[in-house]
Amino acid sequence: MSATLLEVRNLQTHFVSELGRVRAVDGASFRLESGQTLGIVGESGCGKSIMSRSILRIVPHPGEIVGGKILYQRDGESIDLAALDPKSAEIRAIRGAEIAMVFQEPMTSLSPVHTIGDQISEAIRLHQLFSKAAARERTIEVLSLVGMPRPEGIIDRYPHELSGGMRQRAMIAMALSCEPRLLIADEPTTALDVTTQAQILALLRRLQGELGMAIMFITHDLGVIAQMTDHVIVMYMGRIVESADVDSLFYQPQHPYTGALLHSIPRLGSSQPGGKLNVIRGSIPDPYAVPGGCPFHNRCRFNDGDRCQSETPIMREVRPGQFASCHYAGEVDLEGIALAEATP
Amino acid sequence: MTAYVIRRFLQMIVIMLIVSIVAFIVIQLPPGDFVDAYVTTISGGETFTQETIDALRAQFGLDEPFLIQYVKWISNVLRGNYGVSFQHQRTVADLLGERLPLTLAITLPTAVLVYLIAIPIGIYSALNQYSLLDYLFSFVGFIGLAIPNFLFAIILLYIGSQYFDANVAGLFSPEYELAPWSFGKFLDLLSNLWIPVIVVGTAGTAGTIRVMRGMMLDEMRQPYVETARAKGLSEARLIFKYPVRVAISPVLSTIGFVLPALISGTAIVAIVLNLPTTGPLLLNALLAQDMLLAGSMILFLSLLTVIGTFVSDLLLIWADPRIQFE
Numbered sequence: 001m002s003a004t005l006l007e008v009r010n011l012q013t014h015f016v017s018e019l020g021r022v023r024a025v026d027g028a029s030f031r032l033e034s035g036q037t038l039g040i041v042g043e044s045g046c047g048k049s050i051m052s053r054s055i056l057r058i059v060p061h062p063g064e065i066v067g068g069k070i071l072y073q074r075d076g077e078s079i080d081l082a083a084l085d086p087k088s089a090e091i092r093a094i095r096g097a098e099i100a101m102v103f104q105e106p107m108t109s110l111s112p113v114h115t116i117g118d119q120i121s122e123a124i125r126l127h128q129l130f131s132k133a134a135a136r137e138r139t140i141e142v143l144s145l146v147g148m149p150r151p152e153g154i155i156d157r158y159p160h161e162l163s164g165g166m167r168q169r170a171m172i173a174m175a176l177s178c179e180p181r182l183l184i185a186d187e188p189t190t191a192l193d194v195t196t197q198a199q200i201l202a203l204l205r206r207l208q209g210e211l212g213m214a215i216m217f218i219t220h221d222l223g224v225i226a227q228m229t230d231h232v233i234v235m236y237m238g239r240i241v242e243s244a245d246v247d248s249l250f251y252q253p254q255h256p257y258t259g260a261l262l263h264s265i266p267r268l269g270s271s272q273p274g275g276k277l278n279v280i281r282g283s284i285p286d287p288y289a290v291p292g293g294c295p296f297h298n299r300c301r302f303n304d305g306d307r308c309q310s311e312t313p314i315m316r317e318v319r320p321g322q323f324a325s326c327h328y329a330g331e332v333d334l335e336g337i338a339l340a341e342a343t344p
Numbered sequence: 345m346t347a348y349v350i351r352r353f354l355q356m357i358v359i360m361l362i363v364s365i366v367a368f369i370v371i372q373l374p375p376g377d378f379v380d381a382y383v384t385t386i387s388g389g390e391t392f393t394q395e396t397i398d399a400l401r402a403q404f405g406l407d408e409p410f411l412i413q414y415v416k417w418i419s420n421v422l423r424g425n426y427g428v429s430f431q432h433q434r435t436v437a438d439l440l441g442e443r444l445p446l447t448l449a450i451t452l453p454t455a456v457l458v459y460l461i462a463i464p465i466g467i468y469s470a471l472n473q474y475s476l477l478d479y480l481f482s483f484v485g486f487i488g489l490a491i492p493n494f495l496f497a498i499i500l501l502y503i504g505s506q507y508f509d510a511n512v513a514g515l516f517s518p519e520y521e522l523a524p525w526s527f528g529k530f531l532d533l534l535s536n537l538w539i540p541v542i543v544v545g546t547a548g549t550a551g552t553i554r555v556m557r558g559m560m561l562d563e564m565r566q567p568y569v570e571t572a573r574a575k576g577l578s579e580a581r582l583i584f585k586y587p588v589r590v591a592i593s594p595v596l597s598t599i600g601f602v603l604p605a606l607i608s609g610t611a612i613v614a615i616v617l618n619l620p621t622t623g624p625l626l627l628n629a630l631l632a633q634d635m636l637l638a639g640s641m642i643l644f645l646s647l648l649t650v651i652g653t654f655v656s657d658l659l660l661i662w663a664d665p666r667i668q669f670e
Contacts, residue, residue, distance in 0.1 A: 058573045087579060096576035103574075109567040111586050113664055123575045158665045174575070 004073055005034040005182060005214050006055070011068035011082070013047075013054045020288040024050040024063060026238035029315075034181065037208065037215045039229030039246070041222060041261070045284060047238035048218045052184045055216075056095050057086040074098070097127035100175035104187040106167035110159040116143075117155035120174045127178045142173040147203055165196035169203070176207065183208075184216045189224065201227060222265055226250060226339045234258050237284065237295040240315065244322035251336040254324035256300045259334035294326070302332045352657075356650050363646040364421075364639075368414050371630065371638050377406050378430045378633045385632075404430055406635075417639060427636035431629065436640045439625065444607075446515060447621040450537065451606040454545040462549045463595065466556025467588060470564065481553060488550030497543045497616040504539060515540075515619055543613050555594050563587035593663055600656035603648040607641075 013025040025047045032038050040048045053059045055070055070081040072094070084091045103109040111119060120142065121135040130138060136155070143151035146169040159167055168188060175183055185204065189197040201224065208215055217228050225232055225246065232249045234242040234257065242255040253259045260280040282299035285291055291298055293309040300308065307327055315325045326332075379400045383392050401407045405416065420427060426436035469478040491499075515536050520529045563569070564587050572582040611623030622641070629638035661667050 056574055058570060060570075092576040092578060094576070095574055101571075101574040103567055103571060105567055109571045111568040111572070111590075112666055113589055114586075115665075119571075122577075126576055160666050171571075174571075 003034050004031055005036075006032040006073070007069075007071040008051075008055070009069040009071065011051065011054060011070060012066045013050050013059055013063055014066050015063045017062060022287045023238050023290070024287075025054060027068070028235070028238070028240050029068075030233055030240060030243060032182070032214055032216065034214050035208075035212050036231060037217060037229045039225040039232040040216065040218045040235060041220065041225050041232060042235035043220060043284060045287070046235040048235050049186055050238075051235070052101070052186055052216060052218055055081060055184065056099060056101060057081060057084060057091050058095070059086075072099075093127070096123050096175075096180070097178045098180055099182045099184065100178065100180040101184045101186065102168075102171050102175045102188045105191050106164055106171050107159065107191070109171060110167060112159055115156050115158055116162070116170045120155075120170070120177055123174055124177045138177065139173075142177045143170070145176065145207070146170075146173045148173065163196075164192050165199060168192060168196075168200055172200075172203065172207070176211065179211060180213055182214045182216065184218070186218045187220070190219070190221070197224075204228070222261065234261070237287075237290060239295060239325065241296065241326070242322075242324045243315075244319075244324075247339065248319065248322045250339050252319070252322075253334050253336055254318045254322055254329045255296075255326050256302050256332060256334065257296045258324075259336075260299075262337050263335070265337070302328055304328075352654055356654065359650055360643070360647060364418055364643055365414065367639055367642040367646070368417065368635075369410075371633065371635060371642070372410065374633065376633070377401070378404060378635060379406060381632050382430070404635075413635075417636065421640065421643065426640040429629070429634055429637040431632050431634045431637065436637050439637065440622065440641070440644075443620055443622045443625055446619070447607060447610070447623070449533065450515075450540045450544065450619065450621065451610060453537070454541045454548075455602050455606060457541065458545050458548040458552060459595070462552035463556055463592070466553045467560055467583070467591075469553065469557040470560030471583070473561065478557075485550040485553050488546040489554075491546075493543055493547065494612045494616045496546065497539070497613050500539050500543060501617070540610070540613060540617055540619055543617070544610050552595060552598075556591060559591035559594060560587055563591045566590075589663065593660060596659040596663055597656050599659060600649070600652035600654075603652035603655075604645045607648065608645055 008031075009029050011025050011028045012023065015022040015024055028047070028051055030038070040051070042048050050059060050063060053063075054065055057065075059065070065082050068082060071078045072081050073079075079090075079094075081091065081094070110116070117136065117139050120139045121130075121132075124130050124135045124138050125132075139155055140151045143154060148154050148166065148169050154162070154166070154170075159170070162170065168191075172188070188204070189200050192200060204215065205228065207213075215228075217224070219225060229246050232242075232244060232246050233240050234249070234255065236257050242249065242253065242258045244254070249258060250262065253262055257280075263278045264280055266277055280299055281301075285295070285298060291309070293307075293311055294300070294313050297303045297308040303309070304327075311327070313325045313327045313329075315323050316329070318324050318330045324330075379397055382400070383397060398407070405413060408416075417427065426440075428435050429439055432439060465481050469481050472478050515533055516529065517532050517536065520532045523529055564583075566587070569582065569587055572586050573579075575582075577585075607622050608626060610619070610621055611627050613619070614621045614623040615627070626638065626641045628634075629641065
C-alpha cells in the first residue's frame with residue numbers, strides 16, 4: 001500500500017515571454033503513494049494545474065520545466081518524466097495508459113465532432129492491442145462502469161447530445177479505459193451543478209475502491225478536499241506551503257495561508273445576515289514581480305516586517321507528518337475548523 | 345436525411361424559377377433593347393430606316409410583350425433549347441460548348457490547386473506561428489489579397505514577355521490558335537496555362553490560407569486538443585484528427601461559391617489576358633442586351649450557385665454533427 005508511485009523533487013516550471021518570467025511552479029516537492037488520494041488545493045493561478053500538466057509533460061507553450069525531477073516508479077525502476085522529450089514515444093506510452101487525466105470542462109474537453117465511443121476507443125486501441133470490435137465492447141464496458149445509462153446507445157452519441165454530468169462521466173470513462181495507475185483530476189466538478197458534483201465525487205470514490213488507482217485531486221474547493229482526499233498539499237505562488245493528512249490540515253493548520261483559506265469558507269450560522277464574508281486580505285502578487293522573502297507576507301496577518309520580508313522560509317516538519325513553510329509555524333496560533341463544516 | 349434532400353430539391357426548383365424571372369427583368373432593365381444597341385454600334389454614319397428596325401425587332405421577337413417573351417424563352421429552355429444569340433447569330437449551346445471546356449481547363453485546376461496549396465500552408469503557419477516561414481506566407485498572402493487581379497495579370501504579362509519570352513496573351517501559341525485539337529495543341533495549352541492559373545488562384549489561395557491559419561490558431565487552444573494529447577496521441581495524429589477537422593468547416597462552406605466562380609469569376613482577367621473563356625462572353629452579352637445568351641448564362645450560373653450551396657451544406661453536415669437538418 002505504501003509503495004511510492006510518484007515523487008516530485010524541487011520541480012520548477014517557468015513561463016518565459018517578453019513580459020518576463022513567471023515561475024508557475026517554483027520548487028515543488030511531494031510524494032504520492034500508490035492507491036493514495038492526494039489533494040492539491042490553492043487559489044486560481046497558484047500553479048496547481050501547471051504542476052499536474054508538468055507530470056504528463058503537456059505544459060502549454062511557452063511553459064517549460066527548467067529544473068527538478070519527476071520520478072515515476074514502475075516495476076522497481078524509476079523513470080524521470082522531467083527528463084523525457086515531451087514528444088517522445090516513451091512519455092506518450094505513459095500518458096493515458098499509466099497516468100490519465102480528467103479535465104475541468106467536460107463540454108470543451110471532448111471533441112465536438114467525434115462520437116463519445118470514437119474518442120474512448122481511440123485511447124483503448126492506442127495503448128492496447130484491441131481489434132475494433134473488441135475496443136467497442138471495452139468502451140461499452142467502461143461506460144457502464146462509470147454509471148452511464150444505456151451505454152450501447154450513448155457510445156454513438158456526440159458530446160453536445162449529452163448533459164454536463166454525462167459528459168464528465170464519459171471523460172472519466174476515457175481516462176479509466178486503460179486502467180491507469182494514477183488518475184489526475186483537474187477540477188473535475190467545478191463546471192458542474194451541485195447535485196451532479198456530488199454524483200461525480202461519489203463515482204470517483206467508488207471507482208478508486210474498485211480499481212485501486214492513485215488519484216491526484218486538484219481543486220480550489222476545500223469541501224471537495226475534505227470529502228475526497230487522504231493527504232493534502234496547499235499551494236501558493238507556485239510553491240507548496242503546507243503538506244499534511246487531511247484531518248491535521250483542517251483541525252490544526254500550521255501555515256497562516258492554510259488558516260486563512262479555511263476561514264474563508266462561508267459557514268451556516270457563522271455570521272449575521274448582512275455581515276461580511278471572511279476573505280483573505282489583499283490579492284495574489286503580480287506573478288512577474290514576486291516580492292522577496294515569504295511569498296505570502298504581504299497578505300499575512302503575522303507578518304513581522306523583518307524576517308518574513310527578507311528570508312524565504314523553508315519547509316519543515318512542524319508536527320509529525322505535517323510540514324509547513326513558515327518561519328513561525330508552530331508558534332502562531334491558528335484555528336482549525338471541523339471537517340464536517342467544510343463539506344457542504 | 346432523405347426528407348431533407350427532397351425538401352432542398354423542391355426549394356431549389358422554386359428558387360430557380362424566381363431567379364429566371366428576375367434575371368429576365370434585370371437584363372431588360374436598361375433602356376432600349378438589343379436592336380437599339382445593335383443599331384448604335386453597327387451604324388457608322390449609316391442610317392437604318394424605321395422599317396428595317398421594326399423588321400429586326402420582329403425577327404428577334406422583341407416586339408412582343410415582356411410576359412410572352414419570358415414564357416417563350418423559359419419553355420424553350422426547359423426543353424433544352426437555349427435559342428440563338430442575337431449578337432453572334434449562333435446557337436447559345438454552340439457558343440458555350442466552345443468556351444466552357446477552355447474555361448474549365450483554367451478554373452478547375454486553379455480551384456484544386458488553391459485548396460491543395462492553401463490548406464497545408466494555413467495549417468503549417470498556425471502550428472509555427474511567428475516563424476520565418478509564417479511571416480513569409482503572411483506577407484505573400486497579404487500581397488496576393490491586395491493586388492487586383494487585372495493588375496497582377498498585367499504585371500505577369502510584362503514579366504513573362506520581357507524576361508521569359510513567353511507567349512502570354514491567349515491560351516495558345518499563334519501556330520496552334522486555329523489548328524484542330526491534337527496532342528501538340530494540348531501541350532501548348534498546358535504551357536500557356538500557368539499565367540491565368542496563377543492570376544486567378546492567388547487571391548483565393550491567400551484568402552484560404554488566412555482563414556485556415558486563423559481557425560487552426562483558435563482550435564489548437566481548445567481543451568479537446570489537450571485531452572487528445574493527454575491520451576498519448578502523437579502530435580501529427582491528433583492535429584489531423586481533431587483541430588484540422590473542426591478548422592476546415594469555413595473552407596468547406598465556401599466550396600459552394602467556387603462552382604459559379606469557375607464559370608464567371610475570371611471575366612476581368614480573361615479580358616486582360618485575351619482568354620477565350622465564358623467570362624467575357626457573358627459581359628459582352630449583357631452590354632449588348634443579347635437576351636437569350638445572357639439569360640441562359642445567368643440561369644446556368646444561378647443553377648451552379650444553388651447546387652454549390654447545397655453541396656456545401658451537405659459537406660458541413662458531414663463535417664460537423666452539431667449541425668441539424670432544419
